[in-house]
Amino acid sequence: MAAFTKEEYEQRIERTKAAMNERGIDLLFISQPANMNYLTGYDGWSFYVHQCVLVSLDQKEPMWLGRGMDANGARITTYLPDDCIRQYADDYVQSTVKHPMHFIADVIKEKGWDKKRIGVEMDQFYFTHRNYVELEKSLPDATFVDANTLVNWVRIIKSxxxxxxxxxxxxxxxxxxxxxxxxxxxxxxxxxxxxxxxxxxxxxxxxxxxxxxxxxxxxxxxxxxxxxxxxxxxxxxxxxxxxxxxxxxxxxxxxxxxxxxxxxxxxxxxxxxxxxxxxxxxxxxxxxxxxxxxxxxxxxxxxxxxxxxxxxxxxxxxxxxxxxxxxxxxxxxxxxxxxxxxxxxxxxxxxxxxxxxxxxxxxxxxxxxxxxxxxxxxxxxxxxxxxxxx
Amino acid sequence: MAAFTKEEYEQRIERTKAAMNERGIDLLFISQPANMNYLTGYDGWSFYVHQCVLVSLDQKEPMWLGRGMDANGARITTYLPDDCIRQYADDYVQSTVKHPMHFIADVIKEKGWDKKRIGVEMDQFYFTHRNYVELEKSLPDATFVDANTLVNWVRIIKSxxxxxxxxxxxxxxxxxxxxxxxxxxxxxxxxxxxxxxxxxxxxxxxxxxxxxxxxxxxxxxxxxxxxxxxxxxxxxxxxxxxxxxxxxxxxxxxxxxxxxxxxxxxxxxxxxxxxxxxxxxxxxxxxxxxxxxxxxxxxxxxxxxxxxxxxxxxxxxxxxxxxxxxxxxxxxxxxxxxxxxxxxxxxxxxxxxxxxxxxxxxxxxxxxxxxxxxxxxxxxxxxxxxxxxx
Missing domain, CATH: 3.90.230.10 (Creatinase/methionine aminopeptidase superfamily)
Structure with a gap:
């Protein structure tokens, strides 16, 4: 049910990975909704809670990570296989003790990406300062670099x-x-x-x-x-x-x-x-x-x-x-x-x-x-x- | 043309200042659109560029700071006097060399608020990580504290x-x-x-x-x-x-x-x-x-x-x-x-x-x-x- 063919998404991922390579980025953390959609097809009004798409140079498909109740939305609207969709429990939402970035950092560790150079969209809405702080705290061995409009620039030439x-x-x-x-x-x-x-x-x-x-x-x-x-x-x-x-x-x-x-x-x-x-x-x-x-x-x-x-x-x-x-x-x-x-x-x-x-x-x-x-x-x-x- | 009476806004500011006092915050930096509206009446679809409302304990009225073309919108929709509305030039918008936070920091310095304890909404969309980085860099004598849902909690009891x-x-x-x-x-x-x-x-x-x-x-x-x-x-x-x-x-x-x-x-x-x-x-x-x-x-x-x-x-x-x-x-x-x-x-x-x-x-x-x-x-x-x- 994604809006474009799987081949088109794969080409987008390929061009995104080329841009990551050029900038020395191993793992890309994307929270801008249009960029998430562009890379996976994801299309839900769920960007009022924290969510992201991860693109790693060492994995073919990107991953969607978001709130539990939205995971079926990702299953319906993206081209991703089920093991690339990960959901956090509802008590992470607007909590004063837990933060969705803790869950996302756990997945990054599980995948062995926690010592990598991670590109984040530092000046995009939907990537808050707290997101950065919690990621940095949870992934002390990672190096964070700005990938602010990396995917936006990949999007500039239309298919x-x-x-x-x-x-x-x-x-x-x-x-x-x-x-x-x-x-x-x-x-x-x-x-x-x-x-x-x-x-x-x-x-x-x-x-x-x-x-x-x-x-x-x-x-x-x-x-x-x-x-x-x-x-x-x-x-x-x-x-x-x-x-x-x-x-x-x-x-x-x-x-x-x-x-x-x-x-x-x-x-x-x-x-x-x-x-x-x-x-x-x-x-x-x-x-x-x-x-x-x-x-x-x-x-x-x-x-x-x-x-x-x-x-x-x-x-x-x-x-x-x-x-x-x-x-x-x-x-x-x-x-x-x-x-x-x-x-x-x-x-x-x-x-x-x-x-x-x-x-x-x-x-x-x-x-x-x-x-x-x-x-x-x-x-x-x-x-x-x-x-x-x- | 603000939606409520000036008195109602003044009461909101008073309650906000009381919450600031309790948390040892001298200056509040608000970018969440509902909070900006709540404190000033501001009502424009301009939150896709950086903007804010500042509330200082030592000044009666809050200030609106935003993009030049939106300043007339602030004049029309808020109860603020004209000297509380400040506008940045258009070349700050999505620039790779300038950032709207530089302009906002300049106003904070001009007002003598740059050595204060500044509360920012660390986990609100519309306050990006880059906002924090640029503010911190531009205001080295300030202390930044989290005021994430301070105004949200002021809003919880409705008038x-x-x-x-x-x-x-x-x-x-x-x-x-x-x-x-x-x-x-x-x-x-x-x-x-x-x-x-x-x-x-x-x-x-x-x-x-x-x-x-x-x-x-x-x-x-x-x-x-x-x-x-x-x-x-x-x-x-x-x-x-x-x-x-x-x-x-x-x-x-x-x-x-x-x-x-x-x-x-x-x-x-x-x-x-x-x-x-x-x-x-x-x-x-x-x-x-x-x-x-x-x-x-x-x-x-x-x-x-x-x-x-x-x-x-x-x-x-x-x-x-x-x-x-x-x-x-x-x-x-x-x-x-x-x-x-x-x-x-x-x-x-x-x-x-x-x-x-x-x-x-x-x-x-x-x-x-x-x-x-x-x-x-x-x-x-x-x-x-x-x-x-x-």
Whole structure:
């Protein structure tokens, strides 16, 4: 029941082991949910308790370790044989005397991995400071090294099967934004629009079942358009209010984010119109520039050049890599389109370009979710690029 | 625009400072999103980047520190004055050379807090090991102590205003389970049922706008009923399949979880019926036992006693404290109903009792979300307790 073939997971493990070898890591301890899924297929909402996937250079298959009640979930969703699934008793959960890392350290000892160089994801959520402390205490002969985004970087080039999932997510994204545009009207409640958006996300298309996004609908109206990460309330939309939307289509945890701006009236403020024109043209110029061989910072520089005639200022990064993810973020934490990013763009990377602008009195959002082709890019969806006047 | 009055936040800060004093903590560093919200009102989906709330014994108001683009979100959603909101530049985000903790340490130095005893949440997601390492490196004169669930324990007794939110969540919970029962039918897709559930969660009632739950709908059908934390796919429900549902009504991030079991047919397997009878009776006996003065482990012992005549075995904890929360968990990480928990139950605690049973061939879930009263308990919702036959 894993989402991909066993061969695909084995290739991922092989590339992960190559990256471990390069960095002198014998054993990899992975707790980031997308990385756990990528390596094994594991797909459960159990990341609120400690769990991990272990990849050892001296063992073919990775191992899943987690809470007892979730072990059957691992049996159902991963490609792993049963002896690679290990479960801890429930009294380890949020205990003040025991810690799940003690159990995991015991398995590491049993496997003879306790004198190895162990890579852990030091700056990933779901790997707490306490995890590190307990592991270090329980495995005094091990050497711990940072493997923070090791698997994230293995994920950056998407397989054909992954790209099919992302194109499916793109099809869902169109339905999601359609639901938003149809349901955001003067007098309707923000929460009812959010409900329509979520229903479109979860339902998906007839062919592709939707999934939950790594970020809930971000939908800022009125005063809230000066910031990008608020959600909704019971407030009713009012006339001449702008609404910024950052949403996503999702298929089996693969994302195609989609951001657009609605204005509930016929005459958006001039600053908003001017900003929209600059941003839309700048995004188009940037997309025309993207192709294999350019770097992350060169893409951003092209954007900066394209808007240099205007007063638009965008301090935040222009975009980032996307693909598989779980809450709290659909960004992959690899390439970031900003000064200093020397990552060379390659075919089958997937990027989300989101030149959002949040001034104190007006905001504007639009985006593009793309795959890099041999010569340029492919959009994950086609959707009008404009201010939606309603 | 914060959800509660300034006075309520001030009382929370006062109780937090009292707990800090007791534990010899001068400065509290909080990154758990529910704790950040509890102390300041902050409500944005920005916890995928590093951010925190600082509470110092020598300053009246707490401070919010986060990413530049989210500072306006803090201005909109918190009760804090502007000089208590500090923002870091975007090039700190997921950088390989800078870290947001450097910025936060600079503010701590500026405020003269760098020689203090600093409490950090060592086992909370969103406080990574790297956070600790960078803070320690940047603040060599500080002493770091564990304040892992300090604010969680301050949250355990709910105010009248919070209880109103939880009762509102209970009203939403009824609509959510109604949507599930109505939309789970032989031949319909799991994802379409999930869509109806999410729409009910987000939309809420006419009076109370819904919100996103800290856990997405958990809905296991067929083989998946042997584990509790899976979500949905595009599979169509088939005849004589059981469906386990763990959902929640939510109002302004306060939760009223609701779990029930559907059987798509007229004749559930005998083991399922027997299990349901035992669990439903056991839950009732346990609820009748709960009142101020009993301990967490006594509640669980009563459950164990009530089902001791049967073959039902429940290894996992019976329940836990609920209230305000954000993904990935609606559990509060304070009281856990299980052996060893000596927490004394008090009025205005709120508990989720979920005696879920996941055998290899059958599962059954039912629950109760309650508030402790002076003499017993109050249910956050009334909903039939039975196997729903469809």
């Amino acid at each position: 054909e099967a992954e790209l099919e999932f992302m194109r499916a997510a793109g099809k869902v994204a169109i339905k999601v934004m359609d639901a938003a545009v149809a349901n955001i009207n003067v007098g309707s409640r923000e929460c009812d629009a959010a409900a329509a958006i979520a229903a479109a996300q979860y339902s998906g298309t007839e062919e592709y079942a939707g999934d939950y996004p790594a970020i809930v609908p971000l939908m800022m109206a009125g005063e809230a358009t000066k910031t990008p990460h608020l959600t909704w309330s019971g407030k009713r939309y009012t006339a001449d209010e702008a609404v910024l939307l950052e949403l996503s289509g999702v298929y089996k945890h693969y994302h195609a984010p989609i951001a657009r701006t609605i204005f509930l009236g016929k005459n958006p403020p001039k600053l908003m119109q001017d900003t929209a024109r600059t941003v839309i043209d700048g995004l188009k110029a940037t997309l025309d520039f993207i192709k294999p061989g350019v770097t992350g910072e060169e893409v951003e520089a092209e954007w900066r050049r394209a808007i240099s005639h205007s007063t638009v200022v965008k301090e935040a990064r222009l975009g980032y890599s996307i693909g598989l993810n779980y809450p709290p973020d659909w960004g992959e934490q690899t390439i970031s389109l900003r000064p200093g990013d020397k990552t060379v763009v390659k075919p089958n990377m997937a990027l989300h370009l989101i030149p959002g602008i949040w001034y104190d009195d007006v905001g504007f959002e639009v985006d593009a979710s793309i795959r890099i082709t041999e010569t340029g890019y492919e959009s994950l969806y086609e959707y009008p690029v404009e201010i939606f006047l309603k | 009248e205003a919070e209880l109103e939110f939880m009762r509102a969540a209970g009203k939403v919970a009824i609509k959510v389970m109604d949507a599930a029962v109505a939309n789970i039918n032989v031949g319909s897709r799991e994802c379409d049922a999930a869509a109806a559930i999410a729409a009910a969660q987000y939309s809420g009632t006419e009076e109370y706008a819904g919100d996103y739950p800290a856990i997405v709908p958990l809905m296991m059908a067929g083989e998946a009923t042997k584990t509790p934390h899976l979500t949905w796919s595009g599979k169509r429900y088939t005849a004589d399949e059981a469906v386990l549902l763990e959902l929640s009504g939510v109002y302004k991030h306060y939760h009223a979880p609701i779990a029930r079991t559907i059987f798509l047919g007229k004749n559930p397997p005998k083991l399922m019926q027997d299990t349901a009878r035992t669990v439903i009776d056991g839950l009732k006996a346990t609820l009748d036992f709960i009142k101020p003065g009993v301990t967490g482990e006594e509640v669980e012992a009563e459950w164990r006693r009530a089902i001791s005549h049967s073959t039902v075995v429940k290894e996992a904890r019976l329940g836990y404290s609920i209230g305000l929360n954000y993904p990935p968990d609606w559990g509060e990480q304070t009281i856990s109903l299980r052996p060893g928990d000596k927490t004394v139950v008090k009025p205005n605690m709120a508990l989720h009792l979920i005696p879920g049973i996941w055998y290899d061939d059958v599962g059954f879930e039912v629950d109760a979300s309650i508030r402790i009263t002076e003499t017993g308990y109050e249910s956050l919702y009334e909903y039939p307790v039975e196997i729903f036959l469809k």
